[in-house]
Amino acid sequence: MLQFFFVRHGETEWNIEKRLQGRRNSELTENGVRDAELLGVRLATTDFDAVYASPSKRTVETAKLIMGERTLPFKTDERLMEIDLGEWEGRTVGEIQQSEPELYYLYQESPSQFKGTGENFQDVKNRVEAVLAELVGAHPSGNLLIVTHGVVIKVLQTIFKNRSLDLVWEPPYIEGTSLTIVKMEDGKRELLLEGDISHKESKLV
Template identity: 85%
Template sequence: MLQLFFVRHGETEWNVEKRLQGRLNSNLTENGIRDAELLGKRLATIDFEAVYSSPSNRTVETAKLIIDERTLPFKTDERLMEIDLGEWEGRTVDEIQQSEPELYHLYQDNPSQFKGTGETFADVKNRLEAVLAELVEAYPSGNLLIITHGVVIKVLQAIFKTRSLDLVWEPPYIEGTSLTIAKIEDGKRELLLEGDIAHKERKIV
């Protein structure tokens, strides 16, 4: 059995500003750094075969905070990057809603029909399916830690639940450093945990 521990990067400055990041980047906030460290403590007893990360700075930094001083194989894969949102990247949600309300409506309510100047949700699904196939072949069993992005994890949920991309925004919400665990065994895929933030809720302020 292969277990996949999917983690969204920690909170960033643009997350706080409700600014879409996509392939662009902004720095982790103090909360984002602290939450990643707390998740690292939560996962300290899990034996991971390897760590995979999107090459975005915010995911790589989150991964390093989680694994701390552990020596683990560390690999980046561009297919784990956030959805490419083209001209929307760097803009706030309010700005996009005002300038392109119909396209934003599709993004939120009919994701399968969304097509901006970057990727579609189907594009994201296709690259993630390829990653999953390769991971299963490379690791028949064990645990993998995978640090990625919000939309990516929502699409992964749709993949594991074999449901339409139009339901990609169904709860739970994927917060920064939230943990989603999936298993693949004998070709069967199952979600064991979705968007869990127990480590953040117990944090000492």
């Protein structure tokens, strides 16, 4: 049995500003750092065979915060990067809605038809399926920690549920440091957990 532990990076400054990041980067906030550390505590008793992350700074930092003092095989893979949003990157949602309302509508309501100046959702699905196949081949069993991005995890949900990309934004929402666990056994995929953020609740205690 192989289990994937998919994690979105921690909250960033641009997340707060509702500014699209894509391939660009902004720094983790104090909350983002704290949430990653809390997830590290939650996963401290899980034996991981390896950690894979998008090479974006925010995902690498999140992965290292989760790993803490543990020494684990760690690799980055560009195929785990966020969707390339081209000219939208660095702009706020409000700005995009004003300047390109029709294209933003497709992005939200009909993702299969969306095509900006970067990638479309099918591009993301193709590269994510490729990296999944490689990881399954390299790790027939065990636990893998995969630190990636919101759109990537939403696309993964459509893959595991065998859904159309037009349903990519269906709940649950994928918050910063949320945990999604997938079990793969005998060729079957099972979603055990989706977008779970229960580790954040310990901040309130």
